Amino acid sequence: MSGATTAAAGASTATGTRRPFRFGRWFRATGWRHGVGVVMSIFAIFPLLYVLSASLNPSGTLISANALFSIFDFGSYIELFDLPQQPYAAWYGNTLVIGITTSVCTVFLGAMAAYSFSRMRFVGRRVGLLAVLLVQMFPQLLAVVAIFLLLNGISDIFPAIGLDSQIGLIMVYLGGALGVNTYLMYGFFNTVPTSIDEAAKIDGAGHARIFFSIILRLVAPILAVVGLLSFIGTTNEFVIASIVLIEPEKQTLAVGLYQFVSDEFSKNYSIFAAGAVLAALPVMALFLYLQKYIVSGLTAGSVK
Structure with missing residues (x-):
């Protein structure tokens, strides 16, 4: 009985010392770095995706390629050669x-x-x-x-x-x-x-x-x-x-x-x-x- 009580007390103590997750503290410590990484990744990848989408759009204009990957046509690659x-x-x-x-x-x-x-x-x-x-x-x-x-x-x-x-x-x-x-x-x-x-x-x-x-x-x-x-x-x-x-x-x-x-x-x-x-x-x-x-x-x- 005493052993069970001691184990329960230890578990409660361990549980009590564990800090609850707080978004504000996490964001100030490391979260903002993830945000910067995501923004920079989008900033770097978007032009590449736009060029790839434009290459698959046979219209020949950049304005029509605003809708990314709305058309899949490899005619431009064939015509290129x-x-x-x-x-x-x-x-x-x-x-x-x-x-x-x-x-x-x-x-x-x-x-x-x-x-x-x-x-x-x-x-x-x-x-x-x-x-x-x-x-x-x-x-x-x-x-x-x-x-x-x-x-x-x-x-x-x-x-x-x-x-x-x-x-x-x-x-x-x-x-x-x-x-x-x-x-x-x-x-x-x-x-x-x-x-x-x-x-x-x-x-x-x-x-x-x-x-x-x-x-x-x-x-x-x-x-x-x-x-x-x-x-x-x-x-x-x-x-x-x-x-x-x-x-x-x-x-x-x-x-x-x-x-x-x-x-x-x-x-x-x-x-x-x-x-x-x-x-x-x-x-x-x-x-x-x-x-x-x-x-x-x-x-x-x-x-x-």
Whole structure:
């Protein structure tokens, strides 16, 4: 009898110490964060859903797409590949070739430059780092006129890398991206202990073997981040690509898709939205594949 009374008293005591749920207290502590998260999610997802809905609406106007997913018609996706004057398939291939080539070359050249600044000591090292940082203060848009005149002059001597050349456009992208990516990689390379390099040198390894066999594997997160950012920036770039590439067969998606909404009397937002949805697939696939490297790659180099 006494045992049962003690158990009941303990249960009542435990029940009495449990705080009742109060919405106001929960909202002040953590609830408002959930509210902010929901609002930001809606703010970010709604434009994507609207574009997807517009791509499935064959009317060709954005006003008729106000009712989300009221019509499901894939005619715009089929028509997108049946327009000879707008070769969407060629634009898609050009974008992938230019984006992949630029990102791979950016990662490779930036990694070599960052390794040199991080591991080697030479005259002008500090000045070079400051110059790399200062150059990035000026956007590449300021050099559009100079880039056009330079490529136009190169076309007379080396047409393969001049105006209306995809190789020339890749070289322009590489020149504009090396500075900021080198500085970003430099901070990450500094987090790798130099004792690893010293141990490899004792075993007879040179700088090239250390760089390709050891360092590149340890800095894989920042390589993935730089490659992803370079690919996204290249595929979304419009101004320089529209100036350098002239022939429709050589243009990229950003330049080619603009033709569907640039004409005053022949705008077709449905085909434009369908092209935009398909253009986003490679970026989404690459982002999901490299997602595990993104957080560590962006934050690890910031402590140096």
